[in-house]
Amino acid sequence: MKLGRMNHLGYAVPDIDAAITHYKEVMGASVVTEPFDMPEQGVKVCFVHTPGENGTEGTQVELLSPLSEASPVTGFLAKNPLGGQHHVCFEVPDIAEAREYFEGVGKRILGPTRIGAHGTPIFFVHPKDMMGMLTEIMETPKGAH
Amino acid sequence: MKLGRMNHLGYAVPDIDAAITHYKEVMGASVVTEPFDMPEQGVKVCFVHTPGENGTEGTQVELLSPLSEASPVTGFLAKNPLGGQHHVCFEVPDIAEAREYFEGVGKRILGPTRIGAHGTPIFFVHPKDMMGMLTEIMETPKGAH
Numbered sequence: 127m128k129l130g131r132m133n134h135l136g137y138a139v140p141d142i143d144a145a146i147t148h149y150k151e152v153m154g155a156s157v158v159t160e161p162f163d164m165p166e167q168g169v170k171v172c173f174v175h176t177p178g179e180n181g182t183e184g185t186q187v188e189l190l191s192p193l194s195e196a197s198p199v200t201g202f203l204a205k206n207p208l209g210g211q212h213h214v215c216f217e218v219p220d221i222a223e224a225r226e227y228f229e230g231v232g233k234r235i236l237g238p239t240r241i242g243a244h245g246t247p248i249f250f251v252h253p254k255d256m257m258g259m260l261t262e263i264m265e266t267p268k269g270a271h
Numbered sequence: 272m273k274l275g276r277m278n279h280l281g282y283a284v285p286d287i288d289a290a291i292t293h294y295k296e297v298m299g300a301s302v303v304t305e306p307f308d309m310p311e312q313g314v315k316v317c318f319v320h321t322p323g324e325n326g327t328e329g330t331q332v333e334l335l336s337p338l339s340e341a342s343p344v345t346g347f348l349a350k351n352p353l354g355g356q357h358h359v360c361f362e363v364p365d366i367a368e369a370r371e372y373f374e375g376v377g378k379r380i381l382g383p384t385r386i387g388a389h390g391t392p393i394f395f396v397h398p399k400d401m402m403g404m405l406t407e408i409m410e411t412p413k414g415a416h
Contacts, residue, residue, distance in 0.1 A: 130322065131324065132330045148401075152378070153272065182325055210404070257290050257293050
């Protein structure tokens with residue numbers, strides 16, 4: 127395993143439109159994607175682009191808001207009503223190899239490998255096995271970087 | 272204000288040596304800086320480098336552990352005993368201009384501008400004014416990027 131690019135910081139917010147306004151108007155973000163629903167995850171999501179070095183794409187902020195009371199983000203926001211970091215996402219070249227690796231080192235994986243918000247396969251590793259950090263592992267989109 | 276590079280994700284951990292081992296041995300980080308004490312902040316810190324696009328430097332993970340019971344990180348870890356995201360840091364070209372900007376838009380700044388772990392001036396903005404995210408604003412090191 128070689129540490130990959132930090133693709134995004136998943137950030138739960140109670141009101142995604144207010145958070146988009148904050149990032150655009152206060153923080154000066156120039157690119158924020160249109161929010162879309164991911165009903166199977168129970169969330170509405172969008173991505174705030176941040177600049178990397180030398181004109182590259184930096185780590186994005188993924189804004190997440192709950193689609194319903196049953197959303198996994200609802201419980202998180204009950205504990206963090208203003209919003210807060212929900213997960214961090216690192217890229218890997220091959221999702222199947224990465225899953226085998228994390229299983230091999232005894233890390234608990236949460237659910238099946240599935241298609242994430244960037245359209246590539248992802249899985250989550252349990253925060254209790256990751257220094258308290260809910261960690262998303264995401265296959266790098268083909269053609270990226 | 273134009274959104275700058277996400278310099279680092281500040282991550283509080285109860286045991287910095289265990290966290291370094293985790294990042295090196297489980298996550299495969301190849302560069303982790305030597306931990307050093309910042310007694311005026313009450314923390315021991317080190318930086319995990321992550322790769323950006325096209326061979327650039329990515330957003331770092333700053334590991335923070337408390338130097339004493341009086342550390343501001345001690346209270347955070349009492350609520351997040353495994354560890355958790357403490358703050359996020361964005362770069363600006365000029366710290367004095369940025370401070371004036373955040374004050375001008377009514378954001379509460381926590382304490383004076385001071386020298387941060389990267390040796391450049393920084394200040395923190397109150398999470399209650401920043402969608403729940405304790406936000407460090409850091410002047411880009413001269414010659415960087």
